[in-house]
Amino acid sequence: MLGRDSEAELLESLLRHAAEGHGGGVVLHGEPGIGKTALLSYAAEQAAGFQVLRAVGVEPEADLAYAILHQLLFPVLGSVDELPGPQAQALHILFGRAHGAPPDAFLVALSTLSLLSLLAGEQPVLCVVDDAHWADQPTLKTLAFVARRLDNEPIVLALAARADEGHATDLPHLRRVPLMGLNPDAARAMLAERAGGRRLTDGEQTHLLAATGGNPLALLELAGKEMPPEGTQEPPALTDELQRSFLTKIRAGHAGSLPLLQLIAADGSGSVATIEKAAASLRIGADPLHRAELDELLTYDGARLVFRHPLIRSAVYHSASADRRAALHRALASAFDTPADQHRRAWHLGQAAVGHDEQAAEQLERSAEQAALRGGPAAAMAALSRAAELTADGSRRGRRLWNAALAAIGGGFTAVAVELLDRAEREPHLEEADRIALAAIRATVAEFAGSPEDAMDLIKPWIPRALRIDRRLFTPTVAMYADLGLRVNRPQAWADLAGWLDGITLTPDDPRDAVLRLLRSACLARGGRDPGPRDWATAESLTDPVTMTLAGGIARQLGDYELSRRLHRKAGQLARTNGSLGALAWNLEYQSADEIARGRYGLAEAYAEEGRQFAAEVGQPNTACRHQGLLALCTAIRGRPEAAELATDVLAEASGRNLADAMSYARRALGLIDLVAGRHREAARHFEAVGGWDADVPSDLAMAVVPDLVEALVRAGERDLAAAATARYARWTEHTAALEPAALTARCRALVCADGSAEVHYAESLRLHARSDAPLEHARTELLLGEHLRRDRRRSEAQRHLRGAADDFRRIGALAWADRALGELRATGESARTPEAGVLSTLTPQELRITLAVGEGLTNREIAAQLFLSPRTVDYHLRKVFQKADITSRAELMRLVLAERPA
Secondary structure, three states, X not given: OOOOHXXXXXXXXXXXXXXXXXXXXXXXEEOOOOOHHHHHHHHHHHOOOOEEEEEEOOHHHOOOOOHHHHHHHHHHHHHHHHOOHHHHHHHHHHOOOOOOOOXXXXXXXXXXXXXXXXXXXXXXXXEEEEOHHHOOHHHHHHHHHHHOOOOOOOEEEEEEEEOOOXXXXXXXXXXXXXXOOOOHHHHHHHHHHHOOOXXXXXXXXXXXXXXXXXXXXXXXXXXXXXXXXXXXXOOOOHHHHHHHHHHHHHHHHHHHHHHHHHHHHHHOXXXXXXXXXXXXXXXXXXXXXXXXXXXXXXXXXXXOEEEOOHHHHHHHHHHOOHHHHHHHHHHXXXXXXXXXXXXXXXXXXXXXXXXOOHHHHHHHHHHHHHHHHOOOHHHHHHHHHHHHHOOOOHHHHHXXXXXXXXXXXXXXXXXXXXXXXXXXXXXXXXXXXXXXXXHHHHHHHHHHHOOHHHHHHHHHHHHHHHHHHHOOOOHHHHHHHHHHHHHOOOOOHHHHHHHHHOOOOOOOOOHHHHHHHHHHHHHHHHOOOOOOOOOOHHHHHOOOHHHHHHHHHHHHHOOOHHHHHHHHHHHHHHHHHHOOHHHHHHHHXXXXXHHHHOOOHHHHHHHHHHHHHHHHHOOOHHHHHHHHHHHHHHHHHOOOOOHXXXXXXXXXXHHHHOXXXXXXXXXXXXXXXXXXXXXXXXXXXXXXXXOOOOOOOOOHHHHHOHHHHHHHHHHOOOHHHHHHHHHHHHHHHOOOOOHHHHHHHHHHHHHHOOOOOHHHHHHHHHHHHHOOOOHHHHHHHHHHHHHHHHHOOOHHHHHHHHHHHHHHHHHHOOHHHHHHHHHHHHHOOOOOOOOOOOHHHHOOHHHHHHHHHHHOOOOHHHHHHHHOOOHHHHHHHHHHHHHHHOOXXXXXXXXXXXXXXXX
């Protein structure tokens, strides 16, 4: 610990705060031998009263899904049954203790968080992971999930990793602390204390310090060795020097055991029984494992045999020739002969194989399937990629690369997925269905993390063939084309779909054809034709959350908002139950947009904030940006001061990838800010910037802001432009069965009419609003009618509508609009107080989601499972809600929800 005072203080602080109930973590990183392991040991020594869980990463297991998590949780697996059923089942399946459907990665992460939180209820927990750069990706993602949720948990995560080696360990919410070489004073003190033997002169110490950069291990290892002469411009190749140093020491003291040590280094499992079995097949003596002679190199913790320092393992493994390493892996493959060990057997066979080896490739492929069942996309990706390298047949090789790319997308490895797709597409003998699937995968990557316009172009040429080959298999791809057409402002997509679907026989009442029936009906309606029988409800029996979410979007296009809402909610529930956070992040955008339309802005913000966070976690920057756009729109409607800055930031990000939908959210937010403030020309410019409202085939994004644009233009004195926009909007909405567009059409006509019939149109608009579910637009129509009546000096009638508008604005939390209505009301001579916000409107999105869940009667554990939190975090947020609402019980909170929750 010489020279590590600041790092020691940090670790002590983390432990102290965790003991007080507020967790955190740190990643110590640096070159080999810099002192990371010593600091982790110090943390464990200082963790009095903590339960300490330990794991060590090893290179051969870097792609074995959840290998490190198994190490970490192995001592406490007896507590798993205390978790909620789905979470307990997930961990039991993951670690081979039960059979069942594959647990999703995020369900595993939630289960891990719940287990650690459960343990922390008894005593604080310290999780120590050394050599985390060799930790498998699923474990690292699980630890990242846990790290983001430690604020109110007595849990500390302490990781150590090498810089620029193995897997990246930049875990969000964990402080990253680089370890530098020791300063001269500390280095000299260490050399004096521990170097032993001949005391180095000051000149030799200076030379050693310069050559090692203060690396503690290098200082100790090289202190007794002859260094390059002083004045040498190039420092020694430190890693090679250290490896040679280790090997020299091992050969000097354990030359006879080097073959055994090489076998242990190649193994990675740490299983003594496996090592002994492989050693017997290679005729290597394993007796040293049962004597103390290797204790300075190896340690046995009762479950695994591991090297005391990873550099020893690395040096020993690479001391074997390539042919010798292949023989070691073949022997280890034979030693793993139980069904539970097939993935390890396959991995070793793959490492041992040279050239094309179909038998090894097939075993790796089966191993990948098991890895996928265990929720290990990184392991599946690695196994399939290696299987492809061993495959001679081009078609089969392409299929394995295609599957490897799917696994890469599941794990969030976008760049790797693209590289694998490139390799797959170079295969000359792929079947047409495979090429369609490849295009769909590329489009998915582009939709979430690239250019949605590119995504649309990728799948467009393939859809006619996809419908011909297997329409049901490729239904999600066809529906994605329609969804992309809306997102990128390409309304001609509906004409494309109408042509492709024409003549295809779809089976009535078959849920497998329900989505295509929805699409065909939407195409007919948009073309001004009868959409046919409403046989769409069978879509509710779908089981895939992505397909169900797409179906909900199409139902909304048909004006069936209730079906759309049911599909989106059920899809979200399925995604939560399965732990499918990627599907959930995407689905929450639809749910948030629906809540905005219904005037439930607190819930809309909660969905958007949750979706933004999940999208960031699963590598969907486009989805995250869209959620930010929805948040900007919510804050603008609610009159919050940060709205303009948030919307401007969204525009800056979205314009770089041409995310037309996210930009439309942001531009509408900015336009509404100006509109309610009376800056009408500026507002009109924002709405016009959405683009396409005056095109031959106007886009849905453009039409969505036309009612706002008409109001801004009329108030800016541009009545002719407003009238033209109204006419275009009326033609666009005349084929929809939804009431709200018709109500907005009537309002637009009231604003632009010049023949004294405004009140007739306003009355029709209010009649239709009353039968729909859009309280903001209803209140805005009442406000406009009240203003119209005030200008006609019909004060009593104006006051009735203005009071109703002000009350509705206040109820939904649109306080800036409420202020405007009250200003108009005062202008009629009636006094009016500024409205106060209800308690629910003061809650954060997370607090509101938890509060509404309490209102539904859910327990803290059920809420935690739904929201991917720990019960302790739910309890913390509920205490904050109780303080804000000045209540003391869940019963009072449920009454508050019933009183204030928007209709």
